[in-house]
Amino acid sequence: MRVLLVNAFHWLKGGVERTYLDESRWLTAAGHEVSHLASRSDRDLPSPTRDLFAPPADFTEGGSALAQLALLPRALWSRPAAQAMARVIERARPDVAHLHAPSRHLTPSILAPLADAGVPVVMTLHDFKPWCTNRILFAHGEVCRRCLGRRHWQAARTGCVQGSRVKSAVGAVEAMLHDAIDAYASVRLWVCPSRFVHDEALRFGVPPERLRVLSHGVERLPTVPRSPDAPERYALFMGRLSVEKGVKLLPAIAQRIAPVPLLVAGDGPLADWLRQQAVPGLTQLGHVEDATLARLRAHASVVVAPSLFVEHFGYSVAEALLDARPVVAARIGALPELVEHERTGLLADPGDATGFAALVARALADPAAAAWGEAGRERVSQVGDPAVHTAGLLRVYEDARRG
Numbered sequence: 001m002r003v004l005l006v007n008a009f010h011w012l013k014g015g016v017e018r019t020y021l022d023e024s025r026w027l028t029a030a031g032h033e034v035s036h037l038a039s040r041s042d043r044d045l046p047s048p049t050r051d052l053f054a055p056p057a058d059f060t061e062g063g064s065a066l067a068q069l070a071l072l073p074r075a076l077w078s079r080p081a082a083q084a085m086a087r088v089i090e091r092a093r094p095d096v097a098h099l100h101a102p103s104r105h106l107t108p109s110i111l112a113p114l115a116d117a118g119v120p121v122v123m124t125l126h127d128f129k130p131w132c133t134n135r136i137l138f139a140h141g142e143v144c145r146r147c148l149g150r151r152h153w154q155a156a157r158t159g160c161v162q163g164s165r166v167k168s169a170v171g172a173v174e175a176m177l178h179d180a181i182d183a184y185a186s187v188r189l190w191v192c193p194s195r196f197v198h199d200e201a202l203r204f205g206v207p208p209e210r211l212r213v214l215s216h217g218v219e220r221l222p223t224v225p226r227s228p229d230a231p232e233r234y235a236l237f238m239g240r241l242s243v244e245k246g247v248k249l250l251p252a253i254a255q256r257i258a259p260v261p262l263l264v265a266g267d268g269p270l271a272d273w274l275r276q277q278a279v280p281g282l283t284q285l286g287h288v289e290d291a292t293l294a295r296l297r298a299h300a301s302v303v304v305a306p307s308l309f310v311e312h313f314g315y316s317v318a319e320a321l322l323d324a325r326p327v328v329a330a331r332i333g334a335l336p337e338l339v340e341h342e343r344t345g346l347l348a349d350p351g352d353a354t355g356f357a358a359l360v361a362r363a364l365a366d367p368a369a370a371a372w373g374e375a376g377r378e379r380v381s382q383v384g385d386p387a388v389h390t391a392g393l394l395r396v397y398e399d400a401r402r403g
Contacts, residue, residue: 001397002033004094004119006085008105010038010045010053015315016126019193019216020100021045026217026390035092037085039105049092054084057105076177082109089117096397099123099187104174108183115186120400123184124191126312130184131204133171134160138244138309143332148204152176188400191393193313194334200310212396217389218318218380226299227292234261235360236300238293238316241268246306246330249353250274253304254282256357260301260364265293298323302363305329305339308350314338318384321345321376326369328359342368344376 007020028034038044040053047053057078081102097119102110114121127135133147133155146154152175155161161168178184190206192198192213201211235257241247247270254262258281264274267287275284288296297303303320310333311317317338320327327345329335339345346363348356363369382388 001394002035002093002095003027003397004035004037004088004092004097005100006037006097006102006106006110007100008039008103009041009043010036010047010050011041011043015313016101018315019124019126022217022219022386023098023390023393026386027393030390030394033092035088035094037088037106037110039081049088052084052087052091054078054081054106076107076174077109078105078107079109081106082113085110086113089113089119094119096400097121098393098397101126101129103129108178111183111186120397120403121187122189122191122396122400123187124193125197125201126193128200128204130178133168133175134162136244136309137200141243141308143308143310147175150176150179152179188403189396191396194337196310196334196337197312212392212399214389214392214396215383216313216315216318217386218315218322218384219386220322220381221294221298224291224295224298227295230296230299231261231263233301233364234263235302235304235364236263236265236296236320237304237306238265238297239305241266241270241274243270244307244309246308246350246356247274249306249351249356250282250304251277251279252353253306253357253360254279257281257361257364262304263296263300265296297325300325302360302369303327304356304360305335306348306350306356307332307335309333311335318380321373321380322384324370324373324377326363326372327376328356328363330356338376338379340375340379343372344379345372 005020005024009017024034035049036047038053039056044050097114128137129135133152137143139158139160152172156169156172159165159168161171190211192211193216195213198211198213237250239245261281261283263283265285265288297320303325305317307330312334314335317327317329327339329339329347330350331347332350339347341347346359348359
C-alpha cells in the first residue's frame with residue numbers, strides 16, 4: 001500500500017512526531033511505500049518527498065503576538081501547503097493519506113487536493129484542534145470545554161492560547177473559519193489513541209462510525225545499566241515543565257519523600273519558577289538526551305505523572321510501565337486506561353498536591369510496588385505492541401478506502 005503521512009514537523013519534536021515517525025518506520029518495515037508531507041526545516045529527516053515539503057512559518061510559542069497576527073492568512077488557509085500537497089500527490093500517488101497534527105503550519109488547506117485526487121483520509125486525534133481553540137481542553141489551570149458547541153469566541157474572552165488574548169483571538173478566528181467551511185469534512189475516519197479520546201470526540205459530535213480506537217505503539221527498549229552517578233533510589237518526573245503537566249505539584253512531592261530525591265527531566269516555561277522554589281532533594285536535570293532518559297526511567301523507584309490536563313495517551317507513563325516501573329499518575333484523561341489503581345500503579349486526584357505526594361511516598365515504601373510495575377509491563381506490552389498497532393493501522397486504512 002502507498003501511504004502518505006502528514007504532520008507539521010518531520011523531525012522528533014515531541015510526542016506527536018514520535019507517533020508519526022514510528023508509524024512511518026513500522027509501515028516501511030512491513031513492506032509498504034511511505035511518503036510524507038511536512039513544513040520544511042533544516043532538521044528534517046530523510047523522506048522520498050522531502051524536497052516537496054511546504055515552506056516554513058514561525059508559529060512558535062515564543063513568537064510575538066503581532067508577528068503571528070501578520071501570519072493570520074497563512075494560519076487560516078495555507079495556499080503554499082496546498083500546493084505542496086498537490087505536488088506530493090502527483091509524485092507519490094498515495095492509496096491513503098494519514099494526517100497527524102498539520103496545525104497552522106499546513107492547515108486544513110491540504111485536504112482539498114486530497115479530496116480532488118480522491119485520496120481517502122484518516123486523522124489521528126493527538127489533540128482536539130478541530131473543536132478546541134487551544135487544542136488541549138485546558139485554560140487557566142483547569143480542564144476547559146468553553147468552546148464546546150462551536151463557541152470559539154470564548155477563547156478570545158479567556159485568553160487561553162499561550163496566555164495571550166491576541167493569539168487567542170487569532171485562534172478563534174481560525175477555528176470559526178474552519179467550522180464555517182467544514183474544513184475536516186473529508187476526513188473519513190478519526191484514530192483515537194484511547195477510549196477517553198473516543199468518548200470526547202462523540203461529545204464533540206463526531207459520528208461513532210467515523211471513530212476507531214487504536215492505542216499508540218510503544219517499543220520496549222533493551223535493558224540499560226544504571227548510571228554510575230545516579231542515586232540508589234529516586235522518584236522521576238519527565239516531561240515539559242508547564243502548568244498543564246502538573247509541575248507546580250513537584251515541590252510538595254519532593255518535600256514529602258525526602259530524603260529520597262525527586263529528579264526532574266525536561267524543560268519548559270516553568271523551569272525558572274521551579275528553580276526558584278529551592279526545594280532540597282528536587283534536582284532539575286533540564287533537557288536530557290533519549291539514551292540518558294531511558295537510563296533514568298529504567299532504574300527509577302517510582303515515576304510521577306501529575307498532569308492537570310486530559311492526556312490523550314501518556315507516552316511517559318506507558319514507557320515507565322513497559323520498564324516495569326511503578327507509576328503514580330493523575331486520575332485524568334487517558335491515564336487511568338494505563339494506570340489502574342493498586343493494580344498497575346496508583347492514581348491521585350489531579351491538582352491534589354498533598355494526596356499526590358502521599359501516594360508517591362507510599363509507592364516508595366509499599367512492597368507491592370514491584371508487582372504493580374510488572375502488571376503495567378504486561379498491560380502496555382499488549383495494548384502498545386508495534387506489530388499490533390501496525391496491523392490496526394492497516395485495518396483503518398482499508399476501512400477508509402472502502403468509504
